[in-house]
Amino acid sequence: MRIGVLLPTNVYFSPYSRVYTDLLDELGVDYDIIYFDKRNLNELAAHRFSASLSSTDGMFKRFLGYYRYSRFLAKVIRKERYDRLIVCGPQIAIFLYPFLKKYYSGKFIMDYRDLSIERWFMPIYRKVLSISSYNMISSPGFKRCLPEGVKYILSHNISHSLLCNALNAPTESISNSWTLTQGKISVLTIGGIRDFEQNAAIMMALANDQRFETSYIGRGEEGADVKLKELAASENIHNVNFSGFYQKHEEPDIIKRATFLNIFYPHKLSHDTALSNRFYSSLIFRKPMITTVHSIQGDYVQDYGVGIAIENTDNLKEELNNFIAHHNIDDYEANRRKLLQSFMKDYETFKKAVTEFSKT
Numbered sequence: 001m002r003i004g005v006l007l008p009t010n011v012y013f014s015p016y017s018r019v020y021t022d023l024l025d026e027l028g029v030d031y032d033i034i035y036f037d038k039r040n041l042n043e044l045a046a047h048r049f050s051a052s053l054s055s056t057d058g059m060f061k062r063f064l065g066y067y068r069y070s071r072f073l074a075k076v077i078r079k080e081r082y083d084r085l086i087v088c089g090p091q092i093a094i095f096l097y098p099f100l101k102k103y104y105s106g107k108f109i110m111d112y113r114d115l116s117i118e119r120w121f122m123p124i125y126r127k128v129l130s131i132s133s134y135n136m137i138s139s140p141g142f143k144r145c146l147p148e149g150v151k152y153i154l155s156h157n158i159s160h161s162l163l164c165n166a167l168n169a170p171t172e173s174i175s176n177s178w179t180l181t182q183g184k185i186s187v188l189t190i191g192g193i194r195d196f197e198q199n200a201a202i203m204m205a206l207a208n209d210q211r212f213e214t215s216y217i218g219r220g221e222e223g224a225d226v227k228l229k230e231l232a233a234s235e236n237i238h239n240v241n242f243s244g245f246y247q248k249h250e251e252p253d254i255i256k257r258a259t260f261l262n263i264f265y266p267h268k269l270s271h272d273t274a275l276s277n278r279f280y281s282s283l284i285f286r287k288p289m290i291t292t293v294h295s296i297q298g299d300y301v302q303d304y305g306v307g308i309a310i311e312n313t314d315n316l317k318e319e320l321n322n323f324i325a326h327h328n329i330d331d332y333e334a335n336r337r338k339l340l341q342s343f344m345k346d347y348e349t350f351k352k353a354v355t356e357f358s359k360t
Helices: 017-027 059-080 090-103 122-131 140-144 160-168 171-176 196-205 224-234 248-256 269-273 277-284 296-304 316-326 329-359
Strands: 002-006 030-037 047-050 084-088 108-112 134-137 184-190 212-217 240-243 260-262 289-292 307-310
Touching (some): 002 017, 002 059, 017 329, 030 059, 047 059, 059 090, 090 122, 108 329, 134 140, 184 196, 277 289, 277 329, 289 296
Parallel strands (some): 030 047, 084 108, 108 134, 212 240, 260 289
8 A cells, every 4th residue: 555645835834744644654554745845945755846836926826836736746646656645735636636536536535724725616626525535624613614514534733642642741740831931921922923913912912011921933924023023113012022933842842931822813714713733732731822712712712711712902911810810720731631632532533534544
């Protein structure tokens, strides 16, 4: 059995692929990774398609880029003669649909992690879903915008090993989880720094109150980090920190120094339906999160009591203080574990499906 794992972007920006490759390694299944090198990173993999493409490019350029990549994929797949495919991203599947229907009907997994061009090509995407072996989604929120009558299996953006470690973390470390940095409540935004208005609202709500500090650590998207720095300078805000790119191995230590993780997003369909990497980091490191009310992340937070869900930042100081003061940390831990255990059940269902797929 040989499987081709088709990624819609760079390997670095597809950490979810580890959910598959770790399991395929465990099962002893041979596989190749094929990816779209949009950022010219020249990562190690079996096959690489190199062409510059970003989320800020026009729709025509993006469609053309994925079309060209799909032609490359078809050529590679014919050459390698894979028995099965794992197709990550609707933008690949839509352009590959005729090829998939002809050669791989019932022989591929459709993996969906983010809203993409399927919104303009939904009739074709429905056909893709009808000929796949399994349809994986990374968030139950996506069911709001995907075709009904299709069986979807949850495949969370967290590896099995991290999930196990989070569930088995020693209980004696719980009391150290709600960290106050020199007596201050520290609000951390880590990873991709985007959505300027929401991040600015967080920063301004806590500005120059010495009981709080805000930190923005990671890559800026569409200049959001630059605009935040300019705003901080123009408003003479002193209790904010900025740091750019960091190595992945540094992330745990950075998060451990925070009190809350910020996942306050604008109300957009893409944001309201997805579960972010920060959402899982919050649960792994026992850091309460700040989310948007009436989003899938906000719903989890309200159902399990693992943070706060807000509509705006008008009363942010009071809500953060109240959470620390009035939420029992043992209750928080019990709810956190309950949520992670539900994710573990999702993983077992996912594992069973991939195992059957890899051996039939």
